Amino acid sequence: MKLGLLTGGDEQATVSGFAIDHRKVASGTVFGAFAGSKVNGEDYIAAAVKAGAIAVVARPEARVEGAVHIADANPRRAFAGLAARFFAPFPAVAVAVTGTNGKTSCVEMTRQLWRMAGFHAASIGTLGVTTGDDRVSTGLTTPDVVTFLSNTAGLAREGVSHVAFEASSHGLEQYRTEGLPVRAAGFTNLSRDHLDYHGTMAAYFEAKMRLFSEVVSADGAAVVWADDPLSAQVMEIARARGVRVLSVGTQGETLKLVSRDPTLLGQGLAIMAEGRTFEINLPLIGAYQAANAMVSAGLVIATGGDVAATLASLARLQPVRGRLERAVIARSGAPVYVDYAHTPDALEAAIAALAPHAKGRLIVVFGAGGDRDQGKRAAMGAIAAALADVVIVTDDNPRGEDAATIRAMVLEGAPGATEIGSRREAIGAAIALSGPEDIVLVAGKGHEQGQIVGDLVLPFDDVSVAREMAA
Numbered sequence: 001m002k003l004g005l006l007t008g009g010d011e012q013a014t015v016s017g018f019a020i021d022h023r024k025v026a027s028g029t030v031f032g033a034f035a036g037s038k039v040n041g042e043d044y045i046a047a048a049v050k051a052g053a054i055a056v057v058a059r060p061e062a063r064v065e066g067a068v069h070i071a072d073a074n075p076r077r078a079f080a081g082l083a084a085r086f087f088a089p090f091p092a093v094a095v096a097v098t099g100t101n102g103k104t105s106c107v108e109m110t111r112q113l114w115r116m117a118g119f120h121a122a123s124i125g126t127l128g129v130t131t132g133d134d135r136v137s138t139g140l141t142t143p144d145v146v147t148f149l150s151n152t153a154g155l156a157r158e159g160v161s162h163v164a165f166e167a168s169s170h171g172l173e174q175y176r177t178e179g180l181p182v183r184a185a186g187f188t189n190l191s192r193d194h195l196d197y198h199g200t201m202a203a204y205f206e207a208k209m210r211l212f213s214e215v216v217s218a219d220g221a222a223v224v225w226a227d228d229p230l231s232a233q234v235m236e237i238a239r240a241r242g243v244r245v246l247s248v249g250t251q252g253e254t255l256k257l258v259s260r261d262p263t264l265l266g267q268g269l270a271i272m273a274e275g276r277t278f279e280i281n282l283p284l285i286g287a288y289q290a291a292n293a294m295v296s297a298g299l300v301i302a303t304g305g306d307v308a309a310t311l312a313s314l315a316r317l318q319p320v321r322g323r324l325e326r327a328v329i330a331r332s333g334a335p336v337y338v339d340y341a342h343t344p345d346a347l348e349a350a351i352a353a354l355a356p357h358a359k360g361r362l363i364v365v366f367g368a369g370g371d372r373d374q375g376k377r378a379a380m381g382a383i384a385a386a387l388a389d390v391v392i393v394t395d396d397n398p399r400g401e402d403a404a405t406i407r408a409m410v411l412e413g414a415p416g417a418t419e420i421g422s423r424r425e426a427i428g429a430a431i432a433l434s435g436p437e438d439i440v441l442v443a444g445k446g447h448e449q450g451q452i453v454g455d456l457v458l459p460f461d462d463v464s465v466a467r468e469m470a471a
């Protein structure tokens, strides 16, 4: 592609690629120079040009010498738009999901539902890039914009026609998932998380709302979980742009959850849609999984799926890795579940999902991540203390912080809890004290394969450790 095609000028130089890190610039690259949270990308413009950048997308006031300056007051957005034109085409149907909890579950369930409808589908998010046959990790929930657009275009080349991706608040704020047409946007819920980055709940909500106010196509759809205190505002923001709204939940209009009855291995749902009531046996436990299944069905319906067929497919959903995953049954007879709950709201949802299944005690093992929102720590402690019978506070990715200090902050909310720093020992202790009627919940890491301590990632997998400790 000639550079002029992107700038609207007549530059004949050939664009070879896009980069936002000057260390990835090669001859013919378009470099995006953005102010970040650690450094200012504009400081690397000269180095990028030296490395072969032929154009630099940056603010008008940035200094660019020796390459075309594509000036824009919002360089991240401009860069995403140009990169998308370079990497296109993308899968014909792309949908995005935002919300504090449930994004990964929804993109994965949406992918499964599309596949059951016969489409070649993929999902992109915390679990990586997942197609029917393959899963490749990207490291972040929302990869950087170049990785995201090139991966998504790569999926189209492999024949993927439908893709569902997570739009995290960081990703939305940094324009990491822009440029391609988004046919439908999903909202799951909003609760406390990431205040270290966004500062206030209002700023956090606003970052997420860009998905509805700017990113989703104006002729697209918004699929909104209707039972959240902020759902009405989300619908209003979507409608203000003429975006069609599909609401789902007990308050939903498109898919109305009429009843939910937990069974041994799942739950029976009665869902009203198009004036009829559909009875579905969802093979997953917990109110939160029913909510995510309904948002996912909404996304499939919003992009052309048949209502009856889509709802019928819910009965064939496979569990999502690390989300209420039953790792093992302890010798005591207690099942041990692993769940990715790492916010107060998620911990509450995970405990609430398991509580109806525990005849005896609910034993929970969890911690809180370092270099992340500190305010959620005591809140998580308080929820565990209020809702579980036995609470063991342990480590969860201390990163650059002192692990004991993080545990102390969690324990402020759960004064009676037991403290065991080593996650392996904590899981072992929970299993050792379990009885036949009890349930053990190991929360916070879900699918993760490592414990991040300082700059080291030590191999760690809650599911395998639980199996080892139960043996």
Ligand SMILES: CC(=O)N[C@H]1[C@@H](OP(=O)(O)OP(=O)(O)OC[C@H]2O[C@@H](n3ccc(=O)[nH]c3=O)[C@H](O)[C@@H]2O)O[C@H](CO)[C@@H](O)[C@@H]1O[C@H](C)C(=O)N[C@@H](C)C(=O)N[C@H](CCC(=O)O)C(=O)O
Pocket: 020, 021, 022, 023, 032, 034, 035, 036, 037, 038, 039, 040, 041, 042, 044, 126, 139, 140, 141, 142, 143, 144, 145, 168, 169, 170, 171, 174, 197
């Ligand atoms: C706080 C945050 O979101 N940081 C991300 C962000 O960095 P930034 O733009 O602030 O970058 P910066 O380091 O200040 O650098 C500014 C610019 O200079 C460039 N640079 C920098 C150094 C250099 O030598 N040369 C150079 O060109 C950088 O590429 C960047 O464009 O953009 C980078 C590139 O895309 C990301 O790698 C980085 O993620 C860091 C590693 C991270 O930990 N992010 C987490 C918090 C995150 O994003 N999590 C969310 C939410 C999870 C969820 O709830 O699901 C996620 O989507 O994963």
Ligand SMILES: Nc1ncnc2c1ncn2[C@@H]1O[C@H](COP(=O)(O)OP(=O)(O)OP(=O)(O)O)[C@@H](O)[C@H]1O
Pocket: 099, 100, 101, 102, 103, 104, 105, 106, 126, 141, 166, 188, 189, 288, 289, 291, 292, 322, 323, 324, 339, 340, 341, 342, 345, 346, 347, 349, 350, 446
């Ligand atoms: N709809 C929901 N309502 C409340 N809690 C939920 C919901 N969905 C998931 N959770 C909780 O949040 C955890 C993480 O779920 P999931 O990975 O789907 O969310 P996410 O939004 O992708 O998280 P992340 O921000 O880390 O990417 C689950 O393990 C569960 O404990």
Ligand SMILES: N[C@H](CCC[C@H](N)C(=O)O)C(=O)O
Pocket: 141, 342, 368, 369, 370, 372, 396, 397, 444, 445, 448
């Ligand atoms: N996307 C989330 C994941 C948190 C997972 C938890 N195990 C932790 O490390 O805090 C984050 O990066 O904040």
Ligand SMILES: [Mg+2]
Pocket: 103, 104, 105, 125, 126, 127, 141, 166
């Ligand atoms: Mg996720």
